[in-house]
Amino acid sequence: MFEALPELASVVLQQDQTIEQAPAIPASAAAALAVGLAALGTGYAQRGIGAAAVGAVAEDSDNLISGLIFTAIPETLIIIAFVTIFVA
Numbered sequence: 844m845f846e847a848l849p850e851l852a853s854v855v856l857q858q859d860q861t862i863e864q865a866p867a868i869p870a871s872a873a874a875a876l877a878v879g880l881a882a883l884g885t886g887y888a889q890r891g892i893g894a895a896a897v898g899a900v901a902e903d904s905d906n907l908i909s910g911l912i913f914t915a916i917p918e919t920l921i922i923i924a925f926v927t928i929f930v931a
Contacts, residue, residue, distance in 0.1 A: 874928045881924040888917040 868876070896910030 878921070878924045878928065881920050885917045885920050888920075889914060892917065 866873075892913050896906070896914050899906040900910050
């Protein structure tokens, strides 16, 4: 399988001079895909963090602040994704 990779890469990287090259997907679709995947990653991370934070708070109420902070940390991924859409 790995022997075919150089041949596949050379076929993919070939550029035909007669056909105008265009991106595979438009910029707005790429931005939507980036934010959507970032949101999925954030949800997946918060699934485990939220459960652990609720368990920690149930045992000791002093863990509320750290649980909230750890739950909010993955949300910065979405904030960064939105910023990159508007900046780029």
